[in-house]
Structure formats: structure tokens, C-alpha cells
């Protein structure tokens with residue numbers, strides 16, 4: 001039986017990238033992916049456009065990495081955001097940088113990211129063993145190869161078991177988010193079987209569900225709003241940007257950035273609320289002056305009452321938002337309107353969870369992993385990369401960079417050894 005230098009479990013962002021780096025260094029690599037094709041999650045990233053990294057310098061980049069950004073420092077400097085961009089451009093994937101320093105393929109097709117990685121692996125002769133779910137792994141002494149990992153995988157086609165042998169093992173199975181893409185937490189079981197601890201997981205970057213959610217809000221998207229998260233009455237985080245009301249609740253970039261803290265607080269049975277500032281560029285006083293101006297210029301607004309309010313709100317809010325806003329603020333008047341526009345409060349009762357969370361927080365405890373190599377401190381030759389680790393990032397390309405950098409660090413270290 002062939003003994004590979006490296007077996008990789010998982011053909012997502014981390015697995016594919018790690019395989020390309022390791023094989024590029026001349027290692028014999030085997031990649032095992034449970035789905036019929038690699039990179040199923042990459043295809044849905046960045047709304048199908050794949051925000052593959054962010055160009056921010058480390059000092060700013062690190063603010064978007066949780067819970068221990070310094071653990072990620074060596075990996076980042078080993079394969080930085082700039083290196084990642086150079087890598088993909090070398091592979092023939094032109095990139096473009098958008099607002100918020102987010103990097104996308106110029107083609108705006110997430111699938112192109114997977115395609116260039118798979119093409120590179122084919123070029124390097126890496127066998128892509130798709131349709132094989134790894135169900136167990138152990139380290140044993142082989143009479144010919146010495147200490148090796150025996151990796152047991154189940155065929156999704158016929159259920160048959162196959163055994164693979166490798167000197168090193170990289171676990172890159174992702175977390176628990178969007179389980180339909182293949183990440184269902186298998187990596188945690190594999191890690192535990194080698195003695196690693198798992199930091200309790202929770203969904204991050206997920207939709208937040210308000211109390212008595214008015215479903216008629218669904219489908220409304222807002223730009224340039226400021227959202228503040230309140231835990232037990234204290235403001236703990238403020239985000240500015242876009243948000244969407246969906247059938248699930250409050251989503252969109254600015255909203256889901258609040259979700260890491262919101263989910264932890266909801267799980268801790270604390271009182272959680274989100275307050276919307278629909279007019280962050282102006283003060284209450286400026287809004288009051290504007291209302292006076294509108295009333296002076298418009299007879300319907302000057303008359304007041306419900307029709308006056310509605311006519312006024314038409315000048316201030318998107319049409320679709322007016323009825324739900326009025327329904328939620330039943331005592332609305334010209335006097336309290338500025339305050340209501342600047343602090344529309346939603347008490348939160350829950351969150352959507354892994355089904356629709358961009359990333360999993362928690363995972364393989366970093367205490368058992370070397371930040372200089374991504375190698376296990378417990379089992380020589382065992383490595384971890386990507387979302388399976390207790391590392392997660394904000395929206396903006398941080399999570400894929402975590403996957404690429406940690407995988408490259410592991411692959412380069414194995415290559416050196």
C-alpha cells in the first residue's frame with residue numbers, strides 16, 4: 001500500500017490550499033473529500049463571488065480574528081493576504097479589491113477559486129479522492145514506513161471502507177456551519193480521538209431573530225444604517241453598513257457582525273437587543289429642523305395625523321419600511337420621530353444557527369496546537385487548518401485567509417521536516 005507524505009481530510013478552502021502548497025514542495029499528497037466534488041462551500045462564499053481575503057495590514061486585520069488573534073500571527077506572516085493574492089494571480093485568477101478592502105476574483109465567480117486550486121492539484125498529480133468520508137484515523141508503527149497514520153474512509157457510493165497510509169495527517173474538515181456543504185463536525189471527533197480538547201462551538205455570523213418578528217419586513221434591505229448591540233441594557237458593539245430583513249430575521253453584513261457577541265449573550269440567557277439608527281449622518285436636532293421644514297412646505301405634513309406622518313416618512317424612509325415602522329412605533333408623533341428614527345429597538349429572542357451561519361466559533365483548542373507550525377503538541381505529524389480550529393473571523397475575507405494561511409503553514413512545516 002502506498003504511503004503518502006501527507007493525507008489531508010477535507011477538500012475545502014484549507015484542504016485544497018494546503019494540498020497545493022505541500023505538493024508544490026514535492027510532497028506526495030492524498031486529499032480525501034466526502035462530497036462528490038471539492039470546494040462546495042467556497043462556491044457559496046461572498047454571495048457566489050468569494051471574498052477570498054482582505055488587504056488590511058496585520059494591525060487592523062488581527063482585530064477581525066477571534067478569539068486569539070496572536071495565535072494566527074505566524075500563519076498570517078507565513079502566507080499573508082498579499083501572498084494569497086499573488087498565489088491566485090500566479091495561478092491565472094485576476095483579482096479585484098472592493099470597498100472595505102475586500103478581495104474578489106475579477107470574474108466575480110466563486111467557483112473560479114476552486115477551479116484554479118483543483119487545476120493546480122491535477123497539474124501536481126495530487127489524487128483527489130472524492131466521495132470518501134474519513135471515519136477514523138490512528139497513528140501506528142508500520143514495519144516498512146515507520147510511524148504512520150492509518151486513515152479509514154467510507155465510500156459514499158457503496159459504503160465500503162478503504163484504508164490509506166500517510167506519514168503526516170492534516171485535518172481540514174471545517175466546522176458545523178452550512179452542514180449541507182459537508183462540514184458536520186467530523187474533525188472534532190477525529191481531534192478528540194487523538195486526545196485534543198474541543199472548545200464548545202457556537203454559530204457566528206448568523207441571522208438574529210427579534211421578539212414578535214414582523215415578517216412583513218422580510219425582503220427589505222437598508223444601506224448606511226448604524227446598528228448597536230445591547231446586552232443587559234448596555235451598548236457593547238456598534239456596526240455601520242448594510243443590513244437585510246429576511247424571512248429568518250435580521251441579517252446582512254452589519255447585522256451579522258454583531259452576531260458573535262449576540263449569540264454568546266443569548267446562550268448566556270442575558271437580555272439582548274439591537275437598536276437601529278436609520279439616520280446616522282444627522283442628529284435628533286437636525287431631524288427636528290428637517291421635520292419643521294417639510295411641514296412648512298407640505299400641506300399634508302402640516303396637517304399632522306396618520307396621513308401627515310406617512311407623508312413625512314415617505315421623505316425619510318424607503319416606502320416598504322414605512323408601514324412596519326409605524327406598526328412597531330404605535331405612539332409615533334412629530335415630537336418623538338427623531339428619537340425613534342435614531343433608536344428603533346428590537347429585543348432579540350434567538351438566532352438562526354448553523355443552518356445559516358457563515359462560520360463556527362469554537363473548535364479544536366489552540367492550547368494543544370503550535371502556532372508556529374499548526375502541528376499537534378500531542379501527536380507528531382498531526383496538523384489542523386481552517387475552521388476546525390478555535391479561530392474565526394468577521395465578514396470581509398478574514399475566514400478564507402485563516403483557512404489559507406493555517407493550511408500553508410502546516411504544509412510548509414511538513415515540507416521542511
Ligand SMILES: Cc1cc2nc3c(=O)[nH]c(=O)nc-3n(C[C@H](O)[C@H](O)[C@H](O)COP(=O)(O)OP(=O)(O)OC[C@H]3O[C@@H](n4cnc5c(N)ncnc54)[C@H](O)[C@@H]3O)c2cc1C
Nearest residue numbers: 010012013014034045046051134174182386387397399400
Ligand atoms: C454562505 C457563506 C458565505 C461565506 N463567505 C465568505 C467570504 O466571502 N469570505 C470568507 O473569508 N469566508 C466566507 N465564509 C466562511 C468560509 O467559507 C469558511 O470559513 C471556510 O470555507 C473554511 O474553510 P475550511 O476548509 O476550513 O472548511 P470548509 O470550506 O467547510 O471545508 C471542509 C471540507 O471538509 C469536508 N469534510 C468534512 N468532514 C469530512 C470527512 N470526515 N471526510 C472527508 N471530508 C470531510 C467537507 O465536505 C468540506 O468540503 C462563508 C461561509 C458561508 C457558509
